[in-house]
Amino acid sequence: MAVKTVSSPFGGKARTRALVALALLGSSFPRELSRLLTAPVSAISRALYGLERDALVAGRLVGRTRVFMLNPAYFAKRELQVYLARLADADTELLAHVESLRRRPRRSGKPL
Amino acid sequence: MKLNTRASLSTVALTVGAVLRRRGITAVLTGGACASLHTGGAYVSNDADFVVRGAVRQAALDSALGELGFERQGDRYVHPRVSFYVEFPPGPLAIGSDLDIHPVEVDRGAGPALVLSPTDSCRDRLAAFYHWRDRQSLRLAVSIARAQPVDFKVIEKWSRAEGSLEAYAEFLRELTRPKRTRVRRV
Numbered sequence: 419m420a421v422k423t424v425s426s427p428f429g430g431k432a433r434t435r436a437l438v439a440l441a442l443l444g445s446s447f448p449r450e451l452s453r454l455l456t457a458p459v460s461a462i463s464r465a466l467y468g469l470e471r472d473a474l475v476a477g478r479l480v481g482r483t484r485v486f487m488l489n490p491a492y493f494a495k496r497e498l499q500v501y502l503a504r505l506a507d508a509d510t511e512l513l514a515h516v517e518s519l520r521r522r523p524r525r526s527g528k529p530l
Numbered sequence: 531m532k533l534n535t536r537a538s539l540s541t542v543a544l545t546v547g548a549v550l551r552r553r554g555i556t557a558v559l560t561g562g563a564c565a566s567l568h569t570g571g572a573y574v575s576n577d578a579d580f581v582v583r584g585a586v587r588q589a590a591l592d593s594a595l596g597e598l599g600f601e602r603q604g605d606r607y608v609h610p611r612v613s614f615y616v617e618f619p620p621g622p623l624a625i626g627s628d629l630d631i632h633p634v635e636v637d638r639g640a641g642p643a644l645v646l647s648p649t650d651s652c653r654d655r656l657a658a659f660y661h662w663r664d665r666q667s668l669r670l671a672v673s674i675a676r677a678q679p680v681d682f683k684v685i686e687k688w689s690r691a692e693g694s695l696e697a698y699a700e701f702l703r704e705l706t707r708p709k710r711t712r713v714r715r716v
Contacts, residue, residue, distance in 0.1 A: 471605070471620065472620055473619065473620050478662075490661035490662070491626060491657050491658070491661045493622060493624035493626070493627050493628075493629055494627070495627065496627065
């Protein structure tokens with residue numbers, strides 16, 4: 419059995435961290451989460467589709483990208499959000515990554 | 531009972547529901563198929579969603595659906611002569627954050643099947659409108675409320691708990707608006 423250094427109460431590290439990240443970001447997509455969590459896109463996609471089947475997250479197509487968020491119709495959404503916020507408090511590395519991410523809009527054509 | 535290509539979604543859903551009930555599996559018809567049932571087929575979904583109450587082994591579902599000719603393909607059941615498929619979304623049976631759901635029995639010849647009541651089916655569609663701003667779901671909720679007696683007090687109380695009173699007011703406005711009719715070109 420492998421040494422486990424981080425708790426993953428939602429079944430796996432990728433599932434748990436993807437959920438925490440979605441709670442912090444509101445919504446995201448596999449490639450962004452992959453960069454944020456420094457995990458392969460395939461692992462993040464697998465985790466998200468598993469979470470979707472468990473009804474914890476919901477995804478919708480925006481253009482060609484599938485954007486995920488915590489399922490707003492999940493019966494325990496409020497309790498889940500509180501729990502995830504607590505988990506986020508403990509994951510300082512993830513918090514730092516999220517805070518370094520620019521998500522506010524940038525006017526088209528404005529130089530980077 | 532044999533299902534064929536001409537079977538409506540309601541017929542398929544109620545037949546499946548009746549077989550599940552006869553096998554002692556408590557499964558409740560929800561979603562679009564349930565809304566279709568309460569609106570007399572005003573809306574046609576591609577699938578029939580059943581939420582199972584309690585623990586059920588996959589082999590029991592395979593056997594029950596197999597009795598009607600359905601075969602499992604991944605996480606859904608398909609039939610060679612029926613265009614609708616059957617799915618079992620994960621429970622619990624809930625509408626938004628409300629877990630206190632009381633299904634009703636409907637029997638249209640195949641035996642009793644458990645379905646959401648018109649009020650709960652209406653709330654189920656409204657949940658999609660409240661959370662996703664899905665106006666197709668709003669239209670369907672309106673159709674249910676027009677076709678069936680629904681408990682507006684229950685819907686209002688639940689809408690308040692969901693923090694969606696403004697959207698509920700929009701639902702009421704749509705309900706009082708005259709039915710849209712298609713204009714025929716001459």
